Amino acid sequence: MEEKMGRRERKKMLSRQAILDAAVVVFSKKGFREASIADIMNGADLGTGTFYNYFQSKEELLVQLLGRLVKEVNTQVRDLQAEERPSCEILYKACMLMAKFLDENRYVMPLFLAAADHSGVPENVAEHKTVPTPGFKPLFEKILKEGQDKGEVRKDVPAELITEMFHSIYQATAFSKLEISFQENVAMKMKLLLDGIKA
Template sequence: MNTRRERKKMQAKKSISENALRLFLTKGFMNTTVAEIMEEADLGTGTFYNYFDSKEDVLKYCLGEKINEVRHTVEEIQKSSLEPSQKLSEILLTAGKNFEENSQLISMFMQFRRQASGARRESPHGSTFWEILVDIVREGQGKGVFRKDIPVGIIIEMFMGLLQSTMNSNMEMPFMDNLKQKLYLFLEGLGVKQ
């Protein structure tokens, strides 16, 4: 049960992260100071360190919150009665929409990640999505709708590569149209020939 004190702490952390993200997006990550973040959050500068170790920590937290939102949606898709290929489609389109809505945040995180050569560089979403995709691909293989002669890991790497290649695409095509075309090609090549 959340006590009043715990709710106030959660509210403070949310205020800090929301104001930090807004400043990062308008002023730039490097040009935003902790003092500015805390002024916008209407909290004392020292309070920042009760919740975060650094600006980078806030950035990771903000991205983690966005990833958690997507994770909940992806888990619902996984549990749904959709066919495996429909599940993969919905997951990719959900991830694509999230990227499109949060491209500045993701770009900022990736830039920081590239610069942090000595820092741990694990994926911000961990292995959660990989495990969900493994279950869906195995379900599809078990139902005979996905090829069994291709290892699950290869299928998932190619599937995840659809989003990555769309994120890096230079084509004069709207992001989601590009992603849908790649998804169609992927699923047509993945399907078992009847």
């Protein structure tokens, strides 16, 4: 019985992963609004009705995809903190990981940019209690406050204000007309900001 349950759970896990992977491909090709659940399930090679065994809506699926980014960034931050790296280095690496993710998954950008007030968030996403993007602000604020406590980051500017500036870099880059890549643009802005906040 346990072996049978194990197989069933494995199958469910693989199906869920197939849906998430297919959603990345479909959202990247068609965009979030134009992609349908049928498109996603065709990509996952599963029946359309099966979708609702795993997700309540397309919006919930997007939130789950963003959860991957949250986990990646949190893992990298924990690893860097364990190595006792300087706060500014931790911030730079976390921000560049986010830049890479946003660059490769442009359909996420509207939700990411709307994180502060949920304006422009796809319908029903704001209703989820676990929209992952706002979770980055407390993370950055915590790193900045730790940096201030260690004397690595300026104390004359509130950590909350610096956190807002980090978040706004992505918005400025998304609308940039400069002839440089998204990630390079973020990196240049990030370095300028970090130079300005170092103690």
